[in-house]
Amino acid sequence: MLKKIVIFGVGLIGGSFARALHKAGAVEQIVGVGRTAASLARAKELGIIDVISTSVEEALRDADLVLLAAPVAQTEAILAAIQPYLQAQTVITDAGSIKGEVVAAARRALGDKIGQFVPGHPIAGLEANGPDAAIDSLYTGKKVVLTPLPENSTAQIALVSAAWEQCGAIIHQLTPEDHDAVFAAVSHLPHLLAYALVDDIAAKPHADLLFQYAASGFRDFTRIAGSSPEMWRDISLSNQAAILTELDAYIAQLTRFRGQLAAGDGAAMQAMFANAQRARQNWLSNIETAEMQPKQDRDQ
Amino acid sequence: MLKKIVIFGVGLIGGSFARALHKAGAVEQIVGVGRTAASLARAKELGIIDVISTSVEEALRDADLVLLAAPVAQTEAILAAIQPYLQAQTVITDAGSIKGEVVAAARRALGDKIGQFVPGHPIAGLEANGPDAAIDSLYTGKKVVLTPLPENSTAQIALVSAAWEQCGAIIHQLTPEDHDAVFAAVSHLPHLLAYALVDDIAAKPHADLLFQYAASGFRDFTRIAGSSPEMWRDISLSNQAAILTELDAYIAQLTRFRGQLAAGDGAAMQAMFANAQRARQNWLSNIETAEMQPKQDRDQ
CATH class of the missing domain: 1.10.3660.10 (6-phosphogluconate dehydrogenase C-terminal like domain)
Structure with missing residues (x-):
């Protein structure tokens, strides 16, 4: 069981990840971070996240896993904000629908901590958005494509794979290209x-x-x-x-x-x-x- | 109530027309004509048609309405077979998804009886085919586009419109072009x-x-x-x-x-x-x- 997961963006994608892991009993605490206070409050009210954090430093402390589920264009800014507080045991993944640019942004933002970022793309969705749309079955039977980097360790890839498998997803691997x-x-x-x-x-x-x-x-x-x-x-x-x-x-x-x-x-x-x-x-x-x-x- | 309707092609489109009219109590007798004896037998077994006819002359005798629901490419041949036996009170319509070529084929086949042909196109369907796919609700709330000809009388157009309305369809009119x-x-x-x-x-x-x-x-x-x-x-x-x-x-x-x-x-x-x-x-x-x-x- 993971102790602490941090999710940036608690809408459909991030919220459904949180719901599925809570349901599977796979995590002790889920911390939500986001730009919209109302979304975070709603996600907490719905039981999707356990804690709202307005401090990246506090959120990242002792985190096992971070999921970026905000729009892809925010990836570099979020990773740059995370980088100073990123402890060695923490693994980051994302849910972006493109991977080449995400990897390039991650390399710029994370520098020599790039090995801690395991890029991913869950092939699932709904037309609805926001925390109210999140459901624990969104990833059941769906593919999650991981595009691991040469710098990732087997253990880092396994940690991300295991979290998605707890959501019911089937793991595939491709290169980002x-x-x-x-x-x-x-x-x-x-x-x-x-x-x-x-x-x-x-x-x-x-x-x-x-x-x-x-x-x-x-x-x-x-x-x-x-x-x-x-x-x-x-x-x-x-x-x-x-x-x-x-x-x-x-x-x-x-x-x-x-x-x-x-x-x-x-x-x-x-x-x-x-x-x-x-x-x-x-x-x-x-x-x-x-x-x-x-x-x-x-x-x- | 119509006394006799003849349907050429008792698959999904023709069969659903028959089922809807039977259910509405809008017709006394429906006669099926087609190229495939097995389909006709099945349509009769399912209660879609009342009578199988292998003679166009016999089928057309005293018919109020004829629906062509066979593939569009057969339109001219079917109308040519009908023409010698087409009585003055009978109105023909079709269910083809194109209208310009159908009208041209009808003019060639029917000659000076062209006024008895009111072209139509029901905007409805299913992926399934054949008499077993026919359902009485296929046209409920769906559009049927009629493309009347200058030679059609108001009464002829009204007869075709009324039959489709009995199927629950909404009638629209456009020119064939x-x-x-x-x-x-x-x-x-x-x-x-x-x-x-x-x-x-x-x-x-x-x-x-x-x-x-x-x-x-x-x-x-x-x-x-x-x-x-x-x-x-x-x-x-x-x-x-x-x-x-x-x-x-x-x-x-x-x-x-x-x-x-x-x-x-x-x-x-x-x-x-x-x-x-x-x-x-x-x-x-x-x-x-x-x-x-x-x-x-x-x-x-």
Whole structure:
């Protein structure tokens, strides 16, 4: 059992981590730190955290584990504030959706204490935010990708892994570079495509007519365009190179398809559709049942 | 109450129409016609249709209403088979997802009986297919877009409208051209984009690694890429011009975004994301509650 965990950012991600560890009886005390006094007070009221701290020095004293669950853009400032008070036994991890820039920020802020930072990314979320949205089952059966650094010890990686496993998560490991390349393709690009489609339609003179006939297929396709614009600006800027690679490949793919459509090449289009349908079906068959929910609606 | 309705294609769309009308007590007899004897037998066994007919002449005799619910590519052949036996009181409608080509096919097949054809498109569906998937509530609260022709009488349009209203649907009217332009933007384009993304990822050498980390955002974005390749080939070919217009606008939008990303223009990207988020939120607020289901999952 860990004695003391410190969480920076007690919203959905940090709060759900705290709830899961409390439920598992895996920690004696959870200390919350954050920019918003009201969120901290609410998190304490809800029993998510045991103690509110307004002093980083006090919070860090004798801490086993620190989780950064604030917006990724704050990573460097938080780590710089932590660095002077970071004791040798404390391990830090984070929950940011990009890893290359986070690691670079951590190296700048932590200097020769970088070995104490084990970067991570829980692949889970809800549309809701804030401490009231936090639930103890958010990570059950979900993946947490750790991107350990050469400076991390086996024990440091194991401590972070064990905490997430207590939350019910499945631990994967990638390099920070592979992580960012993978998520550029399967997460960042789809988000940008969904935003672009809604913005494209909204800018048309007859947008009201168009939206009137958008149905469940459109709703699901664009669900991720409901995400935070600030967060996706930060992700776009932080993972610029990998996203540009994926975006260029996708524009080339669309341009190829445009040629087939203009030529009336039904066979080529059908082959592409069938390949995509088959690949998606294989993916659905392979993915963990725990991560899937039934989907019944469709529109044409 | 209608005495006799004939349905060509007793799968999800035609079968659900039949079930809803039976439940509403809106019809005395429903006759099923189709290419597959097993489907017809199953539809009769399930009580979806009252009579199986293998003769178009017999089926059409004294019919009030005919619904074409077979694949759109069969429209012309079915209407050509119907034409010699089409009595003056019978009204035909269809359920095809494109209307311009359907109207052209109907004009070729029906000649001077074209006024008896009132084109329609129910905006509803499920991922399942066949008579076993048919449910009486499929159209409850959903839109049915009719695209009447200049040759239709008010009474003919009213007959088709009333039948769909008995199914619980809400009737809208557009011209066939407007219908196809609208659905190119809000339905056809998103389907093609989803297919293109899955195909793009599946073609990469590290596709297995990528699919391993695809999560709920990817699943919802690509749900429509699980649709029938044959159907979407036909829709792409049938609505080629309108889809090309939308696809070109979207590629231009992506190219603009690519420039902002390459330039690191965070403000421009955030403005686009925020505009899309706001437009989607407005759409969700406006759309009929009846059509919406809660969505709680999100990934980054």
